[in-house]
Amino acid sequence: MYIGELGKIYKEGENIVRQGEAGDCMYVIQAGKVEVVLERPDSNVRLAVLESGDIFGEMSLFSRTVRSATVRALTETRVLTVDKKGFLRRVHEDPSLSFRILQKMSERIRKLNDDVAALKGH
Amino acid sequence: MQLEDGSRVAVVGGGPAGSFTSYFLLDLAERVGTSISVDIYEPRDYTVPGPVGCNMCGGIISESLVQMLATEGINLPSTVIQRSIDSYVLHSDVGTVNIDTPLHEMRIGAVHRGAGPKGSKGAKWGSFDGHLLELAHGKGANILRGKVEELTWDNGRPRVQAKGLPAQTYDLLVGAVGINSTALKLFEGLGFQYKAPEATRTFIAEFYLGAEAIKKYFGSSMHVFLMDMPRVEFAAIIPKGEYVTLCLLGHEIDKELVDSFLNNPVVKSCFPPEMAILTPACQCGPKIAVKAVCQPFGDRVVLIGDCGVTRLYKDGIGASYRTAKAVAVTAIFDGISNKDFQRHYWTACQVINKDNQFGLVVFFIVSIIRKLRFVRRAVLRMTGKEQVMEGKKRAMSMVLWDTFTGSAPYRNIFWRASQFNFLSRLITEVTRALVVPGSKGLN
Ligand SMILES: Cc1cc2nc3c(=O)[nH]c(=O)nc-3n(C[C@H](O)[C@H](O)[C@H](O)COP(=O)(O)OP(=O)(O)OC[C@H]3O[C@@H](n4cnc5c(N)ncnc54)[C@H](O)[C@@H]3O)c2cc1C
Numbered sequence: 001m002y003i004g005e006l007g008k009i010y011k012e013g014e015n016i017v018r019q020g021e022a023g024d025c026m027y028v029i030q031a032g033k034v035e036v037v038l039e040r041p042d043s044n045v046r047l048a049v050l051e052s053g054d055i056f057g058e059m060s061l062f063s064r065t066v067r068s069a070t071v072r073a074l075t076e077t078r079v080l081t082v083d084k085k086g087f088l089r090r091v092h093e094d095p096s097l098s099f100r101i102l103q104k105m106s107e108r109i110r111k112l113n114d115d116v117a118a119l120k121g122h
Numbered sequence: 123m124q125l126e127d128g129s130r131v132a133v134v135g136g137g138p139a140g141s142f143t144s145y146f147l148l149d150l151a152e153r154v155g156t157s158i159s160v161d162i163y164e165p166r167d168y169t170v171p172g173p174v175g176c177n178m179c180g181g182i183i184s185e186s187l188v189q190m191l192a193t194e195g196i197n198l199p200s201t202v203i204q205r206s207i208d209s210y211v212l213h214s215d216v217g218t219v220n221i222d223t224p225l226h227e228m229r230i231g232a233v234h235r236g237a238g239p240k241g242s243k244g245a246k247w248g249s250f251d252g253h254l255l256e257l258a259h260g261k262g263a264n265i266l267r268g269k270v271e272e273l274t275w276d277n278g279r280p281r282v283q284a285k286g287l288p289a290q291t292y293d294l295l296v297g298a299v300g301i302n303s304t305a306l307k308l309f310e311g312l313g314f315q316y317k318a319p320e321a322t323r324t325f326i327a328e329f330y331l332g333a334e335a336i337k338k339y340f341g342s343s344m345h346v347f348l349m350d351m352p353r354v355e356f357a358a359i360i361p362k363g364e365y366v367t368l369c370l371l372g373h374e375i376d377k378e379l380v381d382s383f384l385n386n387p388v389v390k391s392c393f394p395p396e397m398a399i400l401t402p403a404c405q406c407g408p409k410i411a412v413k414a415v416c417q418p419f420g421d422r423v424v425l426i427g428d429c430g431v432t433r434l435y436k437d438g439i440g441a442s443y444r445t446a447k448a449v450a451v452t453a454i455f456d457g458i459s460n461k462d463f464q465r466h467y468w469t470a471c472q473v474i475n476k477d478n479q480f481g482l483v484v485f486f487i488v489s490i491i492r493k494l495r496f497v498r499r500a501v502l503r504m505t506g507k508e509q510v511m512e513g514k515k516r517a518m519s520m521v522l523w524d525t526f527t528g529s530a531p532y533r534n535i536f537w538r539a540s541q542f543n544f545l546s547r548l549i550t551e552v553t554r555a556l557v558v559p560g561s562k563g564l565n
Contacts, residue, residue: 003333003342003363004200004247006188008227028192053197080197082189083229086530090190093473094444096451099153100195 006030007080016056019070023060024084025103026064026101029053032077037070048111058101061087123421123459125293127149129158129548131453132282132292133263134305135406136164137177137429137549138439140298142446143256144263150454160262161292163284165269168252169237175237176324177251177300178408180360180369182207182344183231185529187440201246202253203231204363205336210526213388214348216499221519224357228342230527232360232367239328239365247363270299273308280312280422294458296449297418297425297469299444301409306429308326309494314420314460321409325370325380327363327402333396336361345392346499346526350492353379355485356435358526359392365403371410371435391544410435419463431471434481436528441474480532484525487539499553499558517544 007030010016017023019039029052036047036056050056057070061084091097097101125131131147133140144160151158168175183198191198206228212219223229235252259265268284275281280295298304306318317403331339340361347357354372370383383389384400393400411432418425426449427442448470449463456462491497501518508516521539524530538544 002200003337004203006198006200006203006206006228008225008229026193030192030197030199053195056195080188080192080229081225082193085185086189087148087193089531090186090223093470094151094447094451096194096447099192100193 005078007078010077010079012073012075014073016071016073016077016079017067017069019068023057025081026055026058026061026084026087027071027079027081028055030078030080032041032079033074033095034071034077034079037072038068039070048108055101058105060084061101096100113115123462124457125156125158125453127157129156129292129293130290131160131294132280132290132445133160133162133296134273134282134300135254135298135300135303135427135429136162136166136258136265137251137298137300138254139430139446140164141251141258143296143298143426143449144258144445145254145261145296146450147453148258148263150450151380154454156454159264160258161264162255162258162264163253163268163270163282165265165267166236166251166283167267168249168255171242171245172240172404172533173236173406175249176234176406178302178406180233180326180358181233181235181250181362181488182360182437182527183233183250184437184440184527185229186444187437189231190229190440190443193298196257198231198253202233202248202250204234204247205232205342205361205412206230206253207232207360208342210344210346210523211503212346212348212502212522213392214498214502215350215388216359217502217506219502219509220343221505221509221516221523223523225513230344230529230551232344232362234362234365240301240365241322241403245363256352268533270308272314273305274310275312278422280533293422295454297429298427298446299425299429301428303412303429309423309425309429310422310542316420316425317416319411319415319432320413321411322365323375323407324372324375324410325368325375325405325407327368327380327405329368329393329397329400330365330367331394331397333364336366339392339394340366343353343525346522347389348488348498349386349388350495351379351383351386354383354492355489356382356526358369359389364464368402391404408467410438414478417458418471419467422458422461424458424463426452431474433474433528434478434532435485436481436526439516440528444474445471469516476530478531480536484532484535484539488525496555497552499555500548503555504547504551517541518548 202487207230272283283289356371426445433441452466
């Protein structure tokens with residue numbers, strides 16, 4: 001790791017979060033690329049590819065369910081974790097801290113809508 | 123009083139507080155669809171090494187700030203972070219203990235606020251303050267390179283006169299001049315009962331070691347010294363790229379105190395043996411606020427960061443971010459009158475002020491630990507034993523970590539340190555230390 005890099009390095013192919021596990025943090029990608037994969041008994045579905053600046057694991061900040069998908073490093077990836085407790089404490093003081101996460105989540109819903117529409121169109 | 127399309131904001135001072143305010147004012151204005159303009163007045167050139175291009179500080183970007191900024195979409199690059207920090211070493215006359223963070227993740231950044239110490243050439247890293255100013259510029263803020271010399275009112279609106287620049291009238295004036303500036307007087311003269319916070323002098327010095335020696339002797343750890351020295355509240359050495367920064371906080375630190383600190387065998391043993399005499403490449407004596415500010419706002423004027431409300435001793439840059447955010451949110455969503463700032467901005471400041479009261483207690487306890495050798499021994503033993511435990515159980519390590527790095531509110535630290543389990547373990551160690559021969563005594 002370069003001496004001034006923040007976060008933690010994951011090797012290519014390494015899981016950063018595992019579907020079904022409990023989670024109490026969000027991740028911000030500092031460098032590299034990850035894939036978000038929904039693991040199903042029969043087959044796995046790649047939901048998204050995320051890169052530097054993107055966030056994942058944000059759902060666990062707001063709901064107490066387990067991780068909804070697996071996130072795996074596609075290249076060597078450096079991510080920074082954001083703790084749930086500290087985050088919620090700050091959002092309580094400054095709700096505008098969640099604006100950017102809401103923006104990212106709404107971008108994701110928009111993409112989901114497109115995907116659903118495409119599926120229904122078939 | 124509101125900010126509307128075409129409103130103009132003057133931010134005096136382009137340190138962290140000024141840059142964060144400008145950045146978030148423009149970001150929030152864009153979200154709500156209001157078009158405002160922001161001028162930042164900043165005479166410093168952050169590309170010049172030495173004191174002229176530097177807002178003197180230890181340069182620790184706290185764990186909580188690193189996380190909040192990442193959440194805001196501001197990821198600090200390795201061209202600015204000189205060294206990422208994942209642990210600390212606690213030094214004292216009764217021993218040394220290494221403490222890792224439970225996550226084993228680099229979440230604290232060590233930076234140079236300016237372009238580096240006097241005489242450093244072609245440094246690989248850029249200035250932290252320069253980086254933030256550039257971010258604000260990228261959001262659309264104008265940077266005006268001039269020192270503000272006069273502030274007046276022009277029909278109820280603030281008017282700013284900077285050296286070599288034409289005077290301009292604004293809808294809102296934000297003071298972010300820090301605590302070392304003569305401009306504090308200009309704000310006091312504006313007649314809204316502002317009084318700059320009381321401050322005390324500190325000491326900072328940079329020592330050149332080179333990257334290899336730093337790796338060998340200091341690693342990626344912040345080094346904290348828990349020793350009985352009068353008037354010193356906190357002493358730390360923070361490794362950067364090619365230099366290490368010594369930081370002494372306390373009351374009226376003078377040359378004699380600095381010399382006796384540097385000559386202390388515990389401190390000397392941290393440096394390479396060939397550095398028998400420690401000569402700093404650069405040193406300064408900036409002030410730090412010790413008492414809360416009075417009335418840092420009025421109609422169309424507000425002060426933030428060090429000249430407004432800051433955190434006691436630790437995470438001043440984090441406090442700059444928090445107060446900057448509170449001002450931006452108030453100005454965009456509520457208004458810019460005295461009442462608006464009182465109701466919203468001041469509420470956010472009071473959270474910091476109240477937490478500082480807990481901070482006073484926490485630092486008082488640290489001062490007792492420093493003064494009593496057997497308590498020091500007990501704390502070190504308790505911390506040492508914890509290193510084999512799983513992350514969350516390392517109560518003393520985490521209390522010390524959060525106290526020294528500024529990563530959690532003081533109230534939270536105080537609460538954890540007053541839990542039964544914590545206290546009973548500490549009392550056991552103190553009792554042990556008392557019966558071990560040679561560990562009693564005041565120092
Ligand atoms: C010894 C010491 C160690 C510290 N260590 C840390 C640490 O490790 N981590 C941390 O988070 N905090 C630390 N702090 C606190 C931190 O330095 C401050 O909280 C932080 O710099 C405050 O930012 P600011 O923008 O309010 O003020 P400043 O950083 O002081 O910036 C003020 C700016 O205003 C400009 N200015 C002044 N007058 C005028 C004028 N008339 N016209 C135009 N511009 C003007 C200045 O040039 C400057 O750029 C430390 C402080 C001290 C004293």
